[in-house]
Amino acid sequence: MTTHLxxxxxxxxxxxxxxxxxxxxxxxxxxxxxxxxxxIQSGNVFVDSxxxxxxxxxxxxxxxxxxxxxxxxPVIVIGIEDLKACLTNNPYLKDKNADxxxxxxxxxxxxxxxxxxxxxxxxxxxxxxxxxxxxRLYIKYDVGAGKTRLDGKYIEKKLNLTATIRNYNTxxxxxxxxxxxxxxx
Numbered sequence: 001m002t003t004h005l006x007x008x009x010x011x012x013x014x015x016x017x018x019x020x021x022x023x024x025x026x027x028x029x030x031x032x033x034x035x036x037x038x039x040i041q042s043g044n045v046f047v048d049s050x051x052x053x054x055x056x057x058x059x060x061x062x063x064x065x066x067x068x069x070x071x072x073x074p075v076i077v078i079g080i081e082d083l084k085a086c087l088t089n090n091p092y093l094k095d096k097n098a099d100x101x102x103x104x105x106x107x108x109x110x111x112x113x114x115x116x117x118x119x120x121x122x123x124x125x126x127x128x129x130x131x132x133x134x135x136r137l138y139i140k141y142d143v144g145a146g147k148t149r150l151d152g153k154y155i156e157k158k159l160n161l162t163a164t165i166r167n168y169n170t171x172x173x174x175x176x177x178x179x180x181x182x183x184x185x
Contacts, residue, residue: 001034002052003181005083005174006061007107008043009074009152009164019043019069027068028061037177043073044166044174046181054079074162076107080182082136083175089133092140100168102144106137106155109162120158125150137163 011019021038024045028036033047049057054077062075086105092098111134120130127142128150137155141148145167155163166174 001048001050003035003046003048003080003178004054004057004077005079005178006043006045006047006058007076007078007164007166008045008061008065009076009162011043011071011073019065019071019073023068024065027064031060031064033061035181037181039174039177040170042166042170043164044170046177074109074164076109076162076164078107080175080178082107083171083178085133086136086138086171087175089136090138091131092129092138098140102141103168104139104141104145104165105168105171106139106152106163106165108135108137108155108159111135112159112161116159120150120155125154139165 021041025036025038028045028047033049035046035048037046038044045061047057047061051057058075058077062073065071065073087093090103090105092103112132114132117130117132122130125148128148129140130150131138139150141150152163152165
């Protein structure tokens with residue numbers, strides 16, 4: 001049995017693609033996933049599956065959401081190592097004075113080369129900053145996530161992929177849940 005963390009993009013945002021977490025839990029359990037747990041309303045779902053392949057699990061979750069709720073919701077499935085990397089590889093965390101409320105991670109559907117950062121045209125998003133780390137984009141907003149051009153749509157368009165963004169506090173909470181689940185097995 002493998003534990004997966006599915007990050008759903010674009011649900012329960014501004015009244016779009018509304019999905020109640022208890023209904024999502026029931027739908028995924030009915031589909032055969034075990035130990036389904038959600039964290040907050042923005043689409044963070046832990047599932048246990050006999051299938052060790054994250055892409056396959058993500059595809060199945062996406063199909064079940066479409067079937068149960070009528071929404072085609074992109075799903076990115078990550079592992080505990082992805083969350084740990086967010087804390088160890090994020091260059092913005094090295095600054096002791098970093099404003100944690102302005103630090104985010106975009107989880108992307110595919111790995112990129114470091115040079116792909118040029119595709120984001122950073123000069124167009126200044127003073128916001130970003131650094132690519134495989135399939136993660138570490139973001140440091142100057143003002144905040146609500147007042148930037150460097151949002152999920154911008155990232156997806158410039159890099160030609162699917163991305164979903166989580167703030168630093170959510171990443172920390174998800175890692176803690178993942179570790180607790182691993183410890184309880």
